Amino acid sequence: MRLTVAPTPTSRFRRLRKSASLRALAQENTLSVQDLIWPVFVRDGNNLREPIASMPGVERRSVDQVVRAAEEAASLGIPALCLFPYTDPAKRSEDCAEAWNPDNLANRAIRAIKAAVPEMAVMTDVALDPYNAHGHDGLVQDGIILNDETIEALVKMSLAQAESGADILGPSDMMDGRIGAMRGALEAAGHKDVVIMSYAAKYASAFYGPFRDAVGASAALKGDKKTYQMNPANSDEAMRLIERDLAEGADMVMVKPGMPYLDIIHRAKTLFGAPTYAYQVSGEYAMIKAAAQNGWIDGDRVMLESLMAFRRAGCDGVLTYFAPEVARALRDGRV
Numbered sequence: 001m002r003l004t005v006a007p008t009p010t011s012r013f014r015r016l017r018k019s020a021s022l023r024a025l026a027q028e029n030t031l032s033v034q035d036l037i038w039p040v041f042v043r044d045g046n047n048l049r050e051p052i053a054s055m056p057g058v059e060r061r062s063v064d065q066v067v068r069a070a071e072e073a074a075s076l077g078i079p080a081l082c083l084f085p086y087t088d089p090a091k092r093s094e095d096c097a098e099a100w101n102p103d104n105l106a107n108r109a110i111r112a113i114k115a116a117v118p119e120m121a122v123m124t125d126v127a128l129d130p131y132n133a134h135g136h137d138g139l140v141q142d143g144i145i146l147n148d149e150t151i152e153a154l155v156k157m158s159l160a161q162a163e164s165g166a167d168i169l170g171p172s173d174m175m176d177g178r179i180g181a182m183r184g185a186l187e188a189a190g191h192k193d194v195v196i197m198s199y200a201a202k203y204a205s206a207f208y209g210p211f212r213d214a215v216g217a218s219a220a221l222k223g224d225k226k227t228y229q230m231n232p233a234n235s236d237e238a239m240r241l242i243e244r245d246l247a248e249g250a251d252m253v254m255v256k257p258g259m260p261y262l263d264i265i266h267r268a269k270t271l272f273g274a275p276t277y278a279y280q281v282s283g284e285y286a287m288i289k290a291a292a293q294n295g296w297i298d299g300d301r302v303m304l305e306s307l308m309a310f311r312r313a314g315c316d317g318v319l320t321y322f323a324p325e326v327a328r329a330l331r332d333g334r335v
């Protein structure tokens with residue numbers, strides 16, 4: 001785009017900022033409830049909602065309470081929920097077999113939501129970290145995270161989720177080749193319309209700390225995830241990953257974390273024009289909440305500004321723990 005700007009006073013940018021009406025007319029981007037995906041943590045039990053200390057306002061919910069969340073989301077107009085299970089340590093194992101158990105927490109929650117609120121899009125997490133004792137996203141042998149063996153497990157996990165009625169599968173593992181393997185298996189099993197949102201550019205980030213508490217993987221995590229998640233210093237590599245995952249059959253692509261990586265989002269949207277999403281991760285959420293609770297920032301306004309920034313950068317939607325709060329703020333006209 002060629003910019004032509006007349007010098008002041010011919011141009012006075014403040015003319016279009018004079019009133020709320022003029023600002024509304026000149027506004028380039030919008031934030032809507034339709035842009036939100038709400039990540040929800042699932043635990044076992046009945047009628048339970050357990051707070052997560054490092055994520056004020058976020059809870060682990062038993063399946064019946066996840067259904068309540070889906071009903072709340074539907075009443076607010078939020079189009080999708082994303083499920084993350086907190087798996088009982090007794091069900092975690094070296095081979096991660098609980099990950100493709102048709103009756104595991106995630107699959108039970110998918111079926112319960114689909115039975116109660118069929119119009120709600122349900123997204124899943126495809127990765128092995130909630131199902132083992134070491135907190136890695138893949139199978140591990142002699143300290144090495146195995147790529148191809150992990151993909152076999154992820155394919156079984158994906159099919160079980162699709163079978164349970166998941167609308168969107170979200171592989172967050174960063175193994176090479178998993179999108180193609182998942183897409184092939186879904187087609188072969190007749191799940192032709194199951195969507196894959198690839199965590200295509202997922203960085204080895206320190207912003208995931210509170211999430212690992214939430215799913216019970218932080219105390220356990222041995223080492224770091226740098227052999228499979230991306231180096232935060234890289235940008236070209238993110239474009240190559242996104243291009244590869246789209247070619248392998250991803251319908252949507254995600255950049256994660258969100259706010260520190262807006263340049264990656266913008267580059268990806270400009271280059272590929274694919275449906276592009278960001279994950280405003282647990283650490284981003286926790287920072288805003290903590291500062292707000294201390295009275296250091298206006299939490300509501302920072303929340304809304306951070307989400308508008310994703311839209312401005314080129315996101316079609318955002319996974320955010322703020323989803324119900326944002327939806328209420330938009331409904332009540334607090335924007």
Ligand code: PBG
Pocket residue numbers: 125126127128129137172173207208209210211212225280281282283
């Ligand atoms: C792991 C996974 C992680 C998140 C989503 N899926 C953590 C990790 O990679 O260690 C992070 C989400 C967040 O921080 O909110 N499969």
